[in-house]
Amino acid sequence: MRLSGWMCAAVACAFVTASSPPANADSSADPLVGAPGLGDPYYPLDGNGGYDVRHYRVGIDYDPPSRLLTGSTTVFATATQALRTFNLDFAGPEVRMASVNGLPAAFDRNGEHELTVTPLLPLLPGLPFVVTVDYAGPAVDTEGEGWTFAPSGGAFVAGEPHSATSWYPLNDTPLDKATFELHATVPAEWEVVSTGVRTANVVRDDKRTVGWVTAKPVLGYLTTVAIDKFDYLEQRRANGTPLISAFAPNTEGRHREIEQRLPEILDFTEHLYGPYPFETAGGIYLDADIEFSLETQTRPIYAPKSDLQTVVHEIAHQWWGDWVSVRHWSDICLNECFASYTADYLWPERIEGENVDENYRETIRKYRDNEKFWRVPLENPGAGYEFTSVYYRGPIFLHALRKQIGDAVFFSAVRDFLAAHAYGNASMPEFRAFVQSRSPMDLTGFFDAWLNRTEPPPEEYLFPEALRD
Numbered sequence: 001m002r003l004s005g006w007m008c009a010a011v012a013c014a015f016v017t018a019s020s021p022p023a024n025a026d027s028s029a030d031p032l033v034g035a036p037g038l039g040d041p042y043y044p045l046d047g048n049g050g051y052d053v054r055h056y057r058v059g060i061d062y063d064p065p066s067r068l069l070t071g072s073t074t075v076f077a078t079a080t081q082a083l084r085t086f087n088l089d090f091a092g093p094e095v096r097m098a099s100v101n102g103l104p105a106a107f108d109r110n111g112e113h114e115l116t117v118t119p120l121l122p123l124l125p126g127l128p129f130v131v132t133v134d135y136a137g138p139a140v141d142t143e144g145e146g147w148t149f150a151p152s153g154g155a156f157v158a159g160e161p162h163s164a165t166s167w168y169p170l171n172d173t174p175l176d177k178a179t180f181e182l183h184a185t186v187p188a189e190w191e192v193v194s195t196g197v198r199t200a201n202v203v204r205d206d207k208r209t210v211g212w213v214t215a216k217p218v219l220g221y222l223t224t225v226a227i228d229k230f231d232y233l234e235q236r237r238a239n240g241t242p243l244i245s246a247f248a249p250n251t252e253g254r255h256r257e258i259e260q261r262l263p264e265i266l267d268f269t270e271h272l273y274g275p276y277p278f279e280t281a282g283g284i285y286l287d288a289d290i291e292f293s294l295e296t297q298t299r300p301i302y303a304p305k306s307d308l309q310t311v312v313h314e315i316a317h318q319w320w321g322d323w324v325s326v327r328h329w330s331d332i333c334l335n336e337c338f339a340s341y342t343a344d345y346l347w348p349e350r351i352e353g354e355n356v357d358e359n360y361r362e363t364i365r366k367y368r369d370n371e372k373f374w375r376v377p378l379e380n381p382g383a384g385y386e387f388t389s390v391y392y393r394g395p396i397f398l399h400a401l402r403k404q405i406g407d408a409v410f411f412s413a414v415r416d417f418l419a420a421h422a423y424g425n426a427s428m429p430e431f432r433a434f435v436q437s438r439s440p441m442d443l444t445g446f447f448d449a450w451l452n453r454t455e456p457p458p459e460e461y462l463f464p465e466a467l468r469d
């Protein structure tokens, strides 16, 4: 995610999300009941226990004038324990029907986003099962945590960490990645863009049906659907990877010019972090009142204020956030520190010839005595503070680390760290331990000063030898 403009340069960004209440103790005590949450330190009720999702097949019919959303989502999962009842996360329209393995199932909605499903027959550990949920009702404006509406009458879904529950039921946690397909039907004059490869785009009578398949595992907040009267830009990488980018009406010509550099941006990032991990790429340029851009997998969404730096940031996230995802939300620096460092330091240094060491020294001079700048720690910033210091202190932390351990160790360590967690999850403690394993230097004090403290690091860590004037 990247907030538009530089309003977070020195103050906390106002992207505050309340944490959920503690899990329901009664249900987690019954061994045949799937836990309603997975105990994330910030969002304990996100995700659910007792099963592992392999694939989502989401079918929606959306009518822009009435905002009516009709959905039928099928979840292909495997039970990891015996289950008499289990939960999905869903905050979308009214549920009409639920079935498990083709048999009608009882369901109940409770809490902020829990959909409790009770199959006719209990589920056995290790066996696959299929859940279908049908729902219908108006899509609701969720202010950056789901549906957002465009002045054209179009609509899209975006938000981190929460947004997917507004349009389909899922196991909404970074810990359960699954493949994803969308089949969407809209009035014929509208277009539908999502993540992955487009598999169908058929107009019959007055309806258009569009299919998108995300063949590599993806997380809920990294899926999206965007409905508008898009224009397209189709490109290819030198290796043949197809790129589809979409532009809502009124997006500016400069956005198309930036997106034409996507092959170059992918080449640049691949050179830093290893082969591009997905089968397609692109971007979705929105015309709507939205203050952030988001790294939706393969095809980020871009706010009207986005620029080249935003695109580099969201493309870097395809490695940091999408290919390798946080284990818990307290690990958010892995995503944002690297995306910001790539866009704010590495691209300017290597493509535009900027002296980023000088930029670093200037930033330290400017903010060293600014208490607010150091107030939120980079590692474990606290619920509601995930999207604050990571943007402005993340890049200087990583630049200092690179200068502390040297380019050769830094770049090989980050590449190997990513590869070791491919299509999975990683944490900040794992990152620290991995980098430490590659360096003969004891980095304990360095990491502690940069990641855990709420004051400027001491001189020796602020200015490793290679950064001294």
Ligand SMILES: [Zn+2]
Residues within 6 Å of the ligand: 001, 002, 313, 317, 335, 336, 339
């Ligand atoms: Zn970001």
